[in-house]
Amino acid sequence: MKALQGVEGRVEWAEHPTPTCDVGEIRIRVAAAGLNRADLLQRAGLYPPPPGTTEVLGLECAGVVSEVGAGCDWQIGDRVCALLGGGGMAEEVVVDARHALPIPDGVTMHEAAVLPEVYATAWLNLFQLAGLKPGQKVLLHAGASGVGSAAIQLCKAFGSPVWVSVGSSDRLAYCESLGAQGGVLRGEEQLQALHDFAPFDVILDPVGGSYAALNLNLLALDGRWVNIGLLGGRKAEIDLALLLGKRIHLIGSTLRTRDGLFKAQLLQDVRQHVWPLFAEGRLRPQLQRSFAVKDAELAFAELAGNGVNGKLVLVIDPTLA
Structure with a gap:
């Protein structure tokens, strides 16, 4: 063959x-x-x-x-x-x-x-590992990706409002057409605008290192941060006192x-x-x-x-x- x-x-x-x-x-x-x-x-x-x-x-x-x-x-x-x-x-x-x-x-x-790959990934990380429940708020980084596209639709179907970070206004409009409530474009200043929608109960993150501190600040008490990729680097410095104080669940996941x-x-x-x-x-x-x-x-x-x-x-x- x-x-x-x-x-x-x-x-x-x-x-x-x-x-x-x-x-x-x-x-x-x-x-x-x-x-x-x-x-x-x-x-x-x-x-x-x-x-x-x-x-x-x-x-x-x-x-x-x-x-x-x-x-x-x-x-x-x-x-x-x-x-x-x-x-x-x-x-x-x-x-x-x-x-x-x-x-x-x-x-x-x-x-x-x-x-298969994107729906298995989205279901595993949002619903099995993070235990997402109806009404809980979700943030998806790289929301217009294959996994992001699947995750937006699943969140909408199961009653969880979802926001995204993406690379362009066209991609943000695409995510909103699938059911996202809104979101921001990549860039340090723009990403800070995610605080307007926070706190989030679950963050699904394929970026990793460069978003670590941001994720920690955006999460709610007992929030779940699921890291599935390293597009933004493999190393990060985080405030462990904040992680403890918020009782954050940090989950590393591969399929x-x-x-x-x-x-x-x-x-x-x-x-x-x-x-x-x-x-x-x-x-x-x-x-x-x-x-x-x-x-x-x-x-x-x-x-x-x-x-x-x-x-x-x-x-x-x-x-x-």
Whole structure:
């Protein structure tokens, strides 16, 4: 089969060994794969896959089941999307059957390819780890990102008002169209304006170091600060007296390196609580643009430009659309 790999800071669509399908696994003929910032980092050699995971890029995909291992409930021909440790940007991928989800009613194959990673991430961090409850206030940094777009919609669906920080006025308008109450643009002075909306019960932060002191000041008593990225650096100085005094819960969270059972239980929860909302029209995939796999470099460049609202997708097999 052919697959996309990161080679010295670029991507290459080339022959790769076809994986075998074992007990508890399914093989998916891939229609499309979602792009994530982790793919950019892996391409640059900064985020290697977990041990035992393929070096093929791609943390999520959608397609058609073409082989079913023993002990699986899926059927050949089922239309699915899947959360992956890697391997989605290939003609075929073999995945733990528990990590696949049915494509929601009313969602296209290409749209489904950009759902698993961001909705699993948003659900895990906001609702499972931070314990978000209806009426509690949320701040999302990088609100127009894929995770941010999913998180805004989930907050709205479950009754939590949400504000954002973003990079431009157009991106702020985009977030408000999804249900955000408002927000600010990046920049030291603009970020201070978040105090007008504070205190927040939960902050979901992919920035890290440079936002640490700000987050601590913006959080309410018993607030939860969930850090999921290091775009603003890995080190920070914080006032521990303020953290203690406010009884802040500081939570570091990653998803890719979680074990198979954890991911299976997370996706079961997502299937039960989140997936029905697509059929009801309360959630919408935020697919900004699709690229043919031959144009993968263009897709990666667009994602790296930090101007994407929502998600981008690579079309692997256009006959499966």
